[in-house]
Amino acid sequence: MQTPEHAAPVGLRFFTPGMKALTAVMLTGLGVGLYRILFSLASVTHLDDQYPMGLWIGVDVATGVALAAGGFTTGALVYIFHRERFHAIIRPALLTAMLGYTFVAIGLVFDLGRWYNVWHPAVPSMWQGNSVLFEVGMCVMLYLTVLYIEFSPIVLERFAGHVNLPGRLSHFNDAVDSALRLADFILGKVMFLFILAGVVLSCLHQSSLGALTVIVPYKLHPLYWSPLAPIFFLCSAIAVGFPMVILESLISSWAFNRPPEMNLLTPLSRMVPYLLGAYIAFKLGDMFYRGTYVFLLENSAASLIFWIEFGLLTVVPFFLFMSSDIRSSPSGLLVAAAMYIAAVLLNRCAVFFIAYEPLYAEKAYIPAVGEFALTIGLIATIAFIYRAVVTFLPVLQAPEKRA
Amino acid sequence: MSNNRRIFLKQIVGMGACAAFGRSDQAAAAGVKTDSDPVGVLVDTTLCVGCRRCEAACNEINEDLPRRSPQAFQDESVLDHRRRMDHGAYTVVNRYLSPDDSEKPVYAKFQCMHCLQPACVSACIVGALSRQPNGAVTYDSWKCIGCRYCMVACPFQVPAYEYRNSFTPKVRKCIFCFETRLTKGGVPACVEACPMQVMTFGKRTGLIRLAHGKIEEQPDRYVPNVYGEHEVGGTAWMYLSSVPFQKIDLPALGYHPVPGYTEPVQHILFKWFLPPLGLYALLGSIMWFADFRRGKPRALPMQGGADANT
Numbered sequence: 086m087q088t089p090e091h092a093a094p095v096g097l098r099f100f101t102p103g104m105k106a107l108t109a110v111m112l113t114g115l116g117v118g119l120y121r122i123l124f125s126l127a128s129v130t131h132l133d134d135q136y137p138m139g140l141w142i143g144v145d146v147a148t149g150v151a152l153a154a155g156g157f158t159t160g161a162l163v164y165i166f167h168r169e170r171f172h173a174i175i176r177p178a179l180l181t182a183m184l185g186y187t188f189v190a191i192g193l194v195f196d197l198g199r200w201y202n203v204w205h206p207a208v209p210s211m212w213q214g215n216s217v218l219f220e221v222g223m224c225v226m227l228y229l230t231v232l233y234i235e236f237s238p239i240v241l242e243r244f245a246g247h248v249n250l251p252g253r254l255s256h257f258n259d260a261v262d263s264a265l266r267l268a269d270f271i272l273g274k275v276m277f278l279f280i281l282a283g284v285v286l287s288c289l290h291q292s293s294l295g296a297l298t299v300i301v302p303y304k305l306h307p308l309y310w311s312p313l314a315p316i317f318f319l320c321s322a323i324a325v326g327f328p329m330v331i332l333e334s335l336i337s338s339w340a341f342n343r344p345p346e347m348n349l350l351t352p353l354s355r356m357v358p359y360l361l362g363a364y365i366a367f368k369l370g371d372m373f374y375r376g377t378y379v380f381l382l383e384n385s386a387a388s389l390i391f392w393i394e395f396g397l398l399t400v401v402p403f404f405l406f407m408s409s410d411i412r413s414s415p416s417g418l419l420v421a422a423a424m425y426i427a428a429v430l431l432n433r434c435a436v437f438f439i440a441y442e443p444l445y446a447e448k449a450y451i452p453a454v455g456e457f458a459l460t461i462g463l464i465a466t467i468a469f470i471y472r473a474v475v476t477f478l479p480v481l482q483a484p485e486k487r488a
Numbered sequence: 489m490s491n492n493r494r495i496f497l498k499q500i501v502g503m504g505a506c507a508a509f510g511r512s513d514q515a516a517a518a519g520v521k522t523d524s525d526p527v528g529v530l531v532d533t534t535l536c537v538g539c540r541r542c543e544a545a546c547n548e549i550n551e552d553l554p555r556r557s558p559q560a561f562q563d564e565s566v567l568d569h570r571r572r573m574d575h576g577a578y579t580v581v582n583r584y585l586s587p588d589d590s591e592k593p594v595y596a597k598f599q600c601m602h603c604l605q606p607a608c609v610s611a612c613i614v615g616a617l618s619r620q621p622n623g624a625v626t627y628d629s630w631k632c633i634g635c636r637y638c639m640v641a642c643p644f645q646v647p648a649y650e651y652r653n654s655f656t657p658k659v660r661k662c663i664f665c666f667e668t669r670l671t672k673g674g675v676p677a678c679v680e681a682c683p684m685q686v687m688t689f690g691k692r693t694g695l696i697r698l699a700h701g702k703i704e705e706q707p708d709r710y711v712p713n714v715y716g717e718h719e720v721g722g723t724a725w726m727y728l729s730s731v732p733f734q735k736i737d738l739p740a741l742g743y744h745p746v747p748g749y750t751e752p753v754q755h756i757l758f759k760w761f762l763p764p765l766g767l768y769a770l771l772g773s774i775m776w777f778a779d780f781r782r783g784k785p786r787a788l789p790m791q792g793g794a795d796a797n798t
Contacts, residue, residue, distance in 0.1 A: 122654075123654060124654055125651060125652050125653055125654040125657070126651045126657070127651035127652040128652075128654075130651075132636075132651060133651070134572065134573075134574055134575075134639065134645075134647075134648040134649060137636035137637075137639035137640055137649060138636060138640055161771070164775065165771050165774055165775045166774065166778075167775075167778045196635075197633050197634045197635055198632070198633070198634020198635075198636065198649065198650075198653075198657040199632055199633050199634040199656070200633075200634070202614075202631075202632065202633040202634070203633055205613075205631060205633050206613050206614055206633070211614040211615055211631055212615075213612060213613060213614060213615040214754075214758070215609075215610045215751050215754065216610065216611055216612055216613050216637075217611070217750050217754060218611060218612075218613040218637050219613045220754065220758075222613055277775060280775075281768055281771050281772050281775065282768070284767075284771055285764050285767050285768045285771070288767060289757075289764060296750055296753065297637070299749045299750050299753075300607055300610070300611055300640075300746055300747070300749055300750050301640055301641060302742075302746070302749060303643050303739065303746075304640075304643075315753070441640075443645055444644075444645040444737075444739050445572050445645055445737070
């Protein structure tokens with residue numbers, strides 16, 4: 086029996102001209118990263134004592150975590166709330182989440198002064214339960230493990246039944262094959278535990294990323310500082326999950342020259358206004374309750390970025406996603422999804438450096454060229470690996486045969 | 489103008505948060521056994537003449553700071569612009585023009601304030617920063633991962649970083665001469681080096697009495713508050729001044745301890761892990777209930793490809 090949403094390797098040519106360009110961007114970025122490791126943070130970044138966190142934390146880490154939320158939101162949708170029709174989007178969303186979180190960890194390493202100590206938070210003698218950052222770190226580590234476990238059936242599926250070891254090892258073909266099938270069987274029985282754990286861990290650290298900002302009431306602009314920041318971060322991450330899945334699906338279809346999966350994307354996008362609306366409601370409610378709207382017309386970077394990321398890129402997509410014409414049009418969905426994704430990116434950057442106002446700053450922090458190069462390089466690396474994985478593993482839905 | 493308004497707003501919010509999460513002051517101090525009366529230093533900025541001998545003494549005793557000759561600290565031209573502590577200095581003296589009398593500048597020395605409830609200690613992911621029983625906030629570079637969240641968290645913008653150090657960068661901030669002086673019964677090097685006796689070292693409660701006594705005796709000389717007595721829950725280093733504290737770069741802060749904004753939430757969330765486990769159970773029940781209604785369990789996992797369904 087074959088399920089209608091049958092996933093299969095794409096199997097097209099890998100090194101297209103586009104991929105060659107992507108590889109160049111990737112290698113440039115990784116070169117900058119290596120340079121930073123060898124010649125210190127000051128050699129590449131514009132960070133200073135006033136602005137200790139910059140583009141790498143805002144984009145590579147905070148935005149990375151938020152945009153990888155598609156993994157747990159689709160997981161919850163399909164497996165907890167039983168919307169089985171969306172089964173076909175699980176695998177690409179899971180792959181994105183897995184790659185996203187892996188690169189959050191890798192991106193973080195370039196930012197840490199003593200990156201070789203990155204494992205310290207896992208050592209019980211150094212646990213620091215009062216630290217919000219500790220909670221974020223532990224949850225991300227655990228969730229990354231859960232993601233790898235959730236993804237493993239896809240790897241097992243690719244190789245089970247096709248085990249063909251070279252040379253003398255071929256004697257073990259049957260044994261390895263049985264082991265893979267056994268692992269697949271066991272994973273199948275216990276996977277629901279990990280799916281639930283993934284959702285809980287995601288809720289915890291998505292919100293705690295927001296809680297990181299609560300400790301800076303005197304430096305973060307009041308348009309961004311709020312005791313409700315954990316709720317904003319959680320809601321915006323949940324809201325950006327489906328737009329991210331939609332954008333990726335549309336880009337994949339375009340890259341692999343397939344028809345867009347509108348039969349899935351249109352119903353999926355119908356849920357976005359509710360999630361986005363909840364976020365907007367919390368945000369506006371907080372603004373009116375605390376009276377921070379007085380800063381809306383202030384002449385500052387913080388109020389400008391607020392108008393752009395919230396006023397324009399969050400509220401407009403909310404109305405776009407409400408329109409059924411937009412929801413049934415691939416280009417409409419592309420624009421709406423891309424707008425809100427940009428909003429989340431700018432929001433995280435605002436919180437970590439644009440609306441962050443240190444007490445004694447003589448000049449504002451503007452990320453260095455090298456910082457952009459590494460960030461863009463890491464994003465290119467994610468795209469590169471995504472393409473490699475969908476080319477060789479059964480992740481994307483096989484296109485329907487045209488008569 | 490708008491700055492004042494913002495601070496006012498933030499105070500309101502702070503009080504709201506405090507009311508919502510209950511008394512959080514105790515929560516923030518939990519875990520560290522501290523003296524009921526920690527040590528501190530009272531800085532009477534009205535006595536300071538800007539000689540920078542405290543800076544020289546600080547450099548001399550903290551041998552892992554970049555070495556500088558004592559003569560280097562006699563250069564008073566550095567006072568022409570505002571300085572902050574950085575990777576090479578745990579303390580700096582700045583000169584401010586007095587609003588009343590342009591002939592008589594005001595000098596102020598800065599260093600870590602050694603908060604009673606330090607935001608940096610609360611923020612640190614690995615406990616590299618810790619508050620010692622006597623009140624000194626110290627740093628263990630061996631534990632540090634270099635995330636610099638302490639620098640974000642500090643309401644006084646004190647910790648600095650060795651951005652130019654490739655492999656063993658450290659967070660740099662005054663450690664109250666904890667190992668070199670305090671544990672040996674001494675006073676901090678800067679306090680001892682000061683020729684004008686700007687700084688008084690002692691038990692914090694005694695210093696607060698002393699400070700208020702000075703204000704009472706010479707009400708014309710001082711603004712009527714002791715900076716650090718209540719700010720962010722109290723600091724070990726406190727200041728007296730003849731001009732409003734914001735004129736000498738001491739930030740306007742509320743009385744609520746900064747960790748009090750985050751730690752109560754954190755502690756409620758992870759009390760016996762009940763909220764996360766509750767969410768797990770709730771989601772699990774939703775998952776199970778739909779299966780139950782269908783009357784049969786169903787293949788849950790990510791399987792769904794060709795082989796898994798044969």
